[in-house]
Amino acid sequence: MDQETLGSIVLLVIVTLISVVQxxxxxxxxxxxxxxxxxxxxxxxxSSSFDRVYTANQNCGHAxxxxxxxLWCAGLLCSQAPAAFAGLMYLFVRQKYFVGYLGxxxxxxxxxxxxxxxxxxxxxxxVAGILNYYxxxxxxxxxxIHIKTITSAISPLLLIP
Numbered sequence: 001m002d003q004e005t006l007g008s009i010v011l012l013v014i015v016t017l018i019s020v021v022q023x024x025x026x027x028x029x030x031x032x033x034x035x036x037x038x039x040x041x042x043x044x045x046x047s048s049s050f051d052r053v054y055t056a057n058q059n060c061g062h063a064x065x066x067x068x069x070x071l072w073c074a075g076l077l078c079s080q081a082p083a084a085f086a087g088l089m090y091l092f093v094r095q096k097y098f099v100g101y102l103g104x105x106x107x108x109x110x111x112x113x114x115x116x117x118x119x120x121x122x123x124x125x126x127v128a129g130i131l132n133y134y135x136x137x138x139x140x141x142x143x144x145i146h147i148k149t150i151t152s153a154i155s156p157l158l159l160i161p
Contacts (some may be wrong), residue, residue: 011084012075016068019091023064026057026098049102056101056108060094063115070122077129079148082155083122089158090118118158125151 033053067090075083097111128147135141 008080009075011080012072012087015071015084015087015091018088019064019068022091022095023061026060029053029098030057052102056098059101060098063094063119066119067122070119070126074122074125074129077133078125079151082148082151083125085155086118086122086125086158090115090122093118121154121158 030050030053033050037050067087071083071087071090074086093111093114095111097108097115100107100109100111128151132143132147135143
């Protein structure tokens with residue numbers, strides 16, 4: 001791969017690798033809790049603390065493919081930097097959700113709702129990139145600079161709860 005191609009995806013790769021490390025952390029928590037509660041590796045029956053860790057891990061895993069898809073689509077079709085920033089924010093709120101789920105379940109709700117908003121933002125970035133592609137293809141009008149400006153300006157608003 002040439003440097004230009006790598007430069008256009010390196011932030012997305014970094015966020016993806018951080019998410020892999022986070023998944024390994026979640027899996028390690030499940031294994032640790034299983035050993036702590038049952039003395040054996042990965043028995044599904046156990047204490048309520050094991051059930052909470054296991055369920056939090058499963059819930060995070062269910063949204064993971066969607067997150068990766070919209071992260072890469074938004075980064076490739078629209079703008080890499082805002083997509084990577086939103087991806088980092090998603091990983092942060094996913095961590096907040098996981099840790100919140102281990103406590104009272106109401107503590108996980110803000111992370112869940114915030115995560116949904118970030119997924120929506122990445123989805124809308126992807127749609128904007130697709131629309132821009134077809135505007136260029138059919139009409140010769142390129143709005144890429146405007147879309148990048150808008151997404152760069154809007155992405156910090158994701159920090160507002």
